[in-house]
Structure formats: structure tokens, C-alpha cells
Amino acid sequence: MPNKNKRVINMKMHAAKKYMPFYAPLLFFIIFISACAKNPVTGERELVLISEQEELNIGIKNYPVTTQMNNGLFKDEELQKYINSIGKRLGEASHRQNLPYEFNVVNSSDYNAFCLPGGKISITRGLLINLENEGQLAGILGHEIGHATARHSAKQISRTVLTQAILVSLEAVLAAKDVKNRELYSLGSNFGAYLMLMKYSRDQESQSDSLGLNYMAKAGHNPTGLKQSMEILQKAHKKEPSKLENLFMTHPLTTERIEAISKEVNTTYKDAAIRELKADEFNRKTAHLKSLKDAYAHYDNGDEAMGKKDYKTAESEYKKAIALHKDAIFYSGLAFALFKQDKAGDAKTAIDASIKIEPNLFGSRFLSGIINYKSEKFQASLDHMLASDKLIPDVPQVKLYIARCYEKLNNKEKSAAYYKET
Structure with a gap:
């Protein structure tokens, strides 16, 4: 870079540091005034930095990716409906x-279960297979709808953006004033921001519980189902904590929360609480899913063995799963276990079977790309990696294999x- 350009950049950086402390408060005031929006649930004005259309666009763009x-998708069209x-x-x-x-x-x-901005909601097979009635299902979905109606994701995005802006401004102020031990102030502010986000997260969970109960009652469900579903999660966490790690990271579950739900059901919704929980209809619709419980248990055992690098046991468990049910993820798990044992031919047979069952599954396409690359079948590898890139765009490892x-x-x-994209 020419020295003249360097000098210009340095001058701009110096000016930014010099004037940031003075203009930052004005900037935040402008952001605050322009970004206040009325909450659809409470009617109160609050700080949200993304519009409703942007919120919808985020959900539309990311729903296929999170899926x-x-x-x-779990392959059961009637269940999905x-x-x-x-x-x-x-x-x-x-x-x-x-x-x-x-x-x-x-x-x-x-x-x-999770909700993307704009009401794009997913529930996992692992959670659904452990529910017992329609009321519990409605409780889970109603809670997630509560996140959507209260714009929790939009507010979380806004807080993250604003927090980062405040931290940058604080660092500029401390640097401009040459404050001693300013690194400690910055560290403290980061910790404070973390606590702030955690607090709001707990508040949001409670609000979503309350909204979920309201929507359940209005839609003809027994609100007791939400309490029951939370109790199922609490028991499952004691038995299989690893399977609830992601849920509890985003949805803090406490005894106090369950007690609050119970209190609201017994007071505000006591009339709705005598309704049927609709176990019969739920059991009919989930019969196919529940018939596969043993197959998925073997699949989970295979994944656990893979985590321990016990590839022979993993291979055995995946084969037991396949004997009970033909699922693309069973074959991709088997392919990975075989690949790790240097059984390239068998691994390719297994991954081809996975893709035949479900051509549009990122994990299978990506693994097939790797297996073919290691076998020096570069055109086949490229085809699978390009397919992977369409299913989940901009994954660095995928871009790297495409380049290679x-x-x-x-x-x-x-x-x-x-x-250049890696």
C-alpha cells in the first residue's frame, strides 16, 4: 500500500478515536428515537433495530438452513400436516x-423446539416422540409462538447489535481519556452485557409461557399440557442431559417457571384446564414415529460410539438401526463409521444409499464429497460439494473442498x- 494511502487511513482512524466519545451519545439517541416500535403484545414502545419485514426475511432465509x-425433515407427511x-x-x-x-x-x-423470526417453528423428533398428548404438543408450539408474537428474536438481535456498539464506544472513550486499567472496564462491561442478555432471556421465557397458555385456551386446548411438557423435559434432563443441552442453552427451565405455569393454569385458566388433553388423536398421528423408537435408539448409540471413536461399535449400532428402518441418516452414520475404519468402498456404498433415500440432505452430500475426494474422484466430489453449498450456503469447509x-x-x-471465499 502506498505511504500516502497509509497516512490517510491513519488520519481517519485518529479522527474516529478523537471524536467518537463526543458523537457516540448523539448517535445512540438518534438510534433510540428512530428504532422505537410498538410491541404487538404489550402495546408499549420499545427499542427494535429491525423492521417487521426484515424479521420475516430473516426467518424465510434461515428456516431451510436450520432444518x-x-x-x-422427519419423513412422515401426515405427521407434518x-x-x-x-x-x-x-x-x-x-x-x-x-x-x-x-x-x-x-x-x-x-x-x-425453536422459533426463528417471523414464526418459523420447528420441533425435533426427539422431543415429539416423548410427548403423550395433543395438549403437550400445543404447549410446546404455543410457547414458541409466544416468542414470535412478542418479537423476542428481533429484540435479541437488536440488543446484541446495540451492546456491541456501546462496547466499541466505551473502549473509544476509555482510550481517548487514557484511563488506567481500561481493559478491566471493558471486561466488566462485557460481563454486564452477558448478564443483561441472560436476564432478558429468562423474562422472555416467562412471557412466552404466559402467552402460550393464552393461545392454548383460545384455540380450545387444555393449558395443563404446557405444564406437563415442561415436567417431561425436566425429567428427561436428569436422565439424558446431553440431549437437552441446546434446549436449555436457549430456553432456561427452572422449578419456579413450572410453578408459575401451574399457578396460572389453576387461576386464570381453571375452566380450560378441565378440557380433554386429546391423547387418542395424538397417538394415532404419532403412531409411525413411536414405532421407530428402537431404531432411533440404535442410531443414537451409534452416534455416542462415534463420539468415543469406537467405530466398530458405531458400525454395529447403525446396522441394527438400518435393519429396523431405512433412514438416510442411518446410512450416512454408517458411511462415516466405515470411512473412519478406512473401508472406502463400503463407505461409498452406504453414502450412496443415504443419498438415494434423501438427495437433499446436507450431511450426506458433504460426507459423500469427502469420501469421493479421498478416493480421487474429483468430479463426483465437486458435484456433491456444490449440492452441499446450495443446501447450506457459505460453509467454509465446503468452499475449501470446492476450490480443491x-x-x-x-x-x-x-x-x-x-x-478467496474460504
């Missing part, structure tokens, strides 16, 4: 009836372009 990250029908009735009873709600069951063994494949195929121009 892929959770092993894609059932989940959507329950969810959409709850959405119609909510404060934001016009949101384009979508609901799906993803093929993950974790106990989890193009390099091996003597396409230097495309290789260089993809290397």
Missing part, C-alpha cells in the same frame, strides 16, 4: 395472526475464486 442443520394444523390454529389465536407461520418436525434426536476439486480438475480460475 438442514437438524438432519432435515398434523403439526402444521395444530400450530396454525394456535397462530390464529395469537396477537400476530397474520404472520406466515410454518411448523415442521426435524429429524434430530435432541429434545428441542476445481484445482485438481485444472480449473484455476474457479479454484482461485472459491479459495
Whole structure:
């Protein structure tokens, strides 16, 4: 870089540091005034830095990605329709009836449910298989709808952006005034920001519980189902804590929370609490899912063995799962176990079977790309990596393999372009 350009950049950096302490308060005041929006639930004005349309766009863009990250959809069209029908009735009873709600069951063994901005909601196979009635299902979905109606994701994004801006400004102020031990102030402010986010997260959970109960009652469900579903999660956490790690990271569950739900059910919703929990209909709709419990137990055992690098045991468990049910993720698990034992031919057979069952699964396509690359089948590897890139865009490892494949195929121009993206 020419010295003149360096001097210009240094002058701009110096000016930014010099004037940031004075202009930052004005900047935050402008942001605060311009970004205040009325909350759809409370009617109060609050700081939200993204518009409703931006909120919808984030959900639309990321819903397919989060679905892929959770092993894609669970293959049961009737069950998917059932989940959507329950969810959409709850959405119609909510404060934001016009949101384009979508609901799906993803093929993950974790106990989890999550809501993206704009009402894009998923429940995992692992959680659904352990529920006992429609009331419990409505409780889970109603709670997630509560997050959507109160715009919790939008507020969380806004707080994160604003917190980062405040921390940058604070560092500039401390640096400009040459405050001693300013690193400690910065560290303290980061810790304070973390505590602030944690507090709001707990408040948001309580609000979503209350909203979920309200929507359940309006949609004709027994609100006791939410309390029951929380108790199921609490018991499961004692038995299989690893399967609830992601859920509890984003949805703090405490005894006090369950007690608050119980109190609200017994007072505000005592009339609705005598309704049926609709176990019969729920059991009919989930019969196929529950018939596969043993198959997925073997699959989970295989994953556990893979985590311990016990590849032979993993291979055995995946084969037991396949004997009970033909699921793409069973074959991709088997392929990975075989690949780790240097059984390239068998690994390719297994991963081909996975892709035949489900061509649009990121994990299978990515693994097939790796297996083919190691076997020096660079065109096949490239095809699978390009498919992976469409399913979950901008994964650095995928871009790297694409670059390497193009390099091996003597396409230097495309290789260089993809290397730049890694």
C-alpha cells in the first residue's frame, strides 16, 4: 500500500478515536428515537433495530438452513400436516395472526423446539416422540409462538447489535481519556452485557409461557399440557442431559417457571384446564414415529460410539438401526463409521444409499464429497460439494473442498475464486 494511502487511513482512524466519545451519545439517541416500535403484545414502545419485514426475511432465509442443520425433515407427511394444523390454529389465536407461520418436525434426536423470526417453528423428533398428548404438543408450539408474537428474536438481535456498539464506544472513550486499567472496564462491561442478555432471556421465557397458555385456551386446548411438557423435559434432563443441552442453552427451565405455569393454569385458566388433553388423536398421528423408537435408539448409540471413536461399535449400532428402518441418516452414520475404519468402498456404498433415500440432505452430500475426494474422484466430489453449498450456503469447509476439486480438475480460475471465499 502506498505511504500516502497509509497516512490517510491513519488520519481517519485518529479522527474516529478523537471524536467518537463526543458523537457516540448523539448517535445512540438518534438510534433510540428512530428504532422505537410498538410491541404487538404489550402495546408499549420499545427499542427494535429491525423492521417487521426484515424479521420475516430473516426467518424465510434461515428456516431451510436450520432444518438442514437438524438432519432435515422427519419423513412422515401426515405427521407434518398434523403439526402444521395444530400450530396454525394456535397462530390464529395469537396477537400476530397474520404472520406466515410454518411448523415442521426435524429429524434430530435432541429434545428441542425453536422459533426463528417471523414464526418459523420447528420441533425435533426427539422431543415429539416423548410427548403423550395433543395438549403437550400445543404447549410446546404455543410457547414458541409466544416468542414470535412478542418479537423476542428481533429484540435479541437488536440488543446484541446495540451492546456491541456501546462496547466499541466505551473502549473509544476509555482510550481517548487514557484511563488506567481500561481493559478491566471493558471486561466488566462485557460481563454486564452477558448478564443483561441472560436476564432478558429468562423474562422472555416467562412471557412466552404466559402467552402460550393464552393461545392454548383460545384455540380450545387444555393449558395443563404446557405444564406437563415442561415436567417431561425436566425429567428427561436428569436422565439424558446431553440431549437437552441446546434446549436449555436457549430456553432456561427452572422449578419456579413450572410453578408459575401451574399457578396460572389453576387461576386464570381453571375452566380450560378441565378440557380433554386429546391423547387418542395424538397417538394415532404419532403412531409411525413411536414405532421407530428402537431404531432411533440404535442410531443414537451409534452416534455416542462415534463420539468415543469406537467405530466398530458405531458400525454395529447403525446396522441394527438400518435393519429396523431405512433412514438416510442411518446410512450416512454408517458411511462415516466405515470411512473412519478406512473401508472406502463400503463407505461409498452406504453414502450412496443415504443419498438415494434423501438427495437433499446436507450431511450426506458433504460426507459423500469427502469420501469421493479421498478416493480421487474429483468430479463426483465437486458435484456433491456444490449440492452441499446450495443446501447450506457459505460453509467454509465446503468452499475449501470446492476450490480443491476445481484445482485438481485444472480449473484455476474457479479454484482461485472459491479459495478467496474460504
